[in-house]
Amino acid sequence: MSTLIAAAQMQSSGIAEENLAKAEAAIRIAAARGAKLIVFPEIFMTGFPPADLKAELVRKASQPLDGPFVRGLSAAARQAGLWVISGMLETAEADAKAYNTTVVLNAQGELVTFYRKTHLFDAFGFKESDAFATGDKLFEPLETPFGRMGLFVCYELRFPEVARYQAERGVDFFIMPSGWVNGSMKEVHWRHLIVARAIENTAYMITSDQTGDKYLGRSLLVDPMGVVLAEGSEGEDLIYADINLERVAEVRGKVPSVAHRRSELYR
Known part of the structure; x- marks a missing residue:
């Protein structure tokens, strides 16, 4: 079974309403193309330059999970009939900061789950932890109509344990805003x-x-054997690729490396 997936490589402004309007337009385009799931970048709701990583600014820009940005995405997902995944700034109730959160909405517009980034970008001269609250649990793989989904965010790409934790629990595809x-x-x-x-x-x-x-841009959609199926340029674009569970099974039949792990030796 093949499923067309869209990656919405886009630039955010500092205004949530503007970014929501861009998301709504992209959702309509992707649905017309036949995509069943669309992925927006990290903190797409309010994306701002790293130089502005100040707790008071992040907190002021944040919204709750039932705020206008998520409600708008929900309505757009329901109208278009496709799954929507997007980064946002979520207000942290017990903290003066905000969470770097990714929301997952199904084709009925329901908030299925959300993930608060657990590994913050304190590297290359930046300190994300100065402005963001830290999530306290990894994403649990989610059953979708297209296969079992894993999810992690940006800097977490550098931690193979994050992806492997999910892979051990069964994942056909990973989403990474x-x-x-x-x-x-x-x-x-x-x-x-x-x-x-x-x-x-x-x-x-x-x-x-x-x-x-x-x-950077340069969004990538890669298959289980490491074949790059689609790649973005440096500018805004909608990038498409099919995922196919038969391809996952084929690759795992050739390279059953996850099943061959001897975790008792290195845990």
């Missing part, structure tokens, strides 16, 4: 790590990156 900031060697790391996560877990990798002056 990102705001991968430009920098020396960053593009090399981006591409190699995405392909590596697909190969070592024999699962699809579906990534959607922010674009603009500070971000």
Whole structure:
């Protein structure tokens, strides 16, 4: 069974209403193309430059899970009849900060689940933890009409344990919303790590990156053997690829590496 997936590689403004309008338009286009799931970048709701990573600004821009941004995505998902995944800033009730959260909405517009980023980007001179509250649990794989889905966010690509935790629980494809900031060697790391996560877990990798002056773009959709099925440029675009559970089974038949792990030796 093949399913067309769309990665919405887009640039966010600092205004949630503007970004919601862009998302609604992209959802309509993707649905008309026949996509069944669309993925938006990390913190697409309000994307802002890393230089503005201040707790008070993040908190002020945040919304609850039942706020206008998620409600708008819900209505668009329901009208178009496709699944929608997007990054947002979620208000943290017991903290002066906000969560870097990814929401998952089904084709009926229901909020199926959400994930709060657990590994914050305190690297390359940035300190995301100054502005964001930290999630306290990894994403639990989710059954969808297209296969079993895993999910992690941007910097978490650098932690193979995050993907492997989910792979051990059965994953056919991973979703990775990102705001991968430009920098020396960053593009090399981006591409190699995405392909590596697909190969070592024999699962699809579906990534959607922010674009603009500070971000890389170059979203990748990679199959379980590490074949790049589609790649974005540096600009805004909708990128499409099919995922196929028969391909997952075929690759795992050739390379059953996840099943061959001897975890008792290295845990």
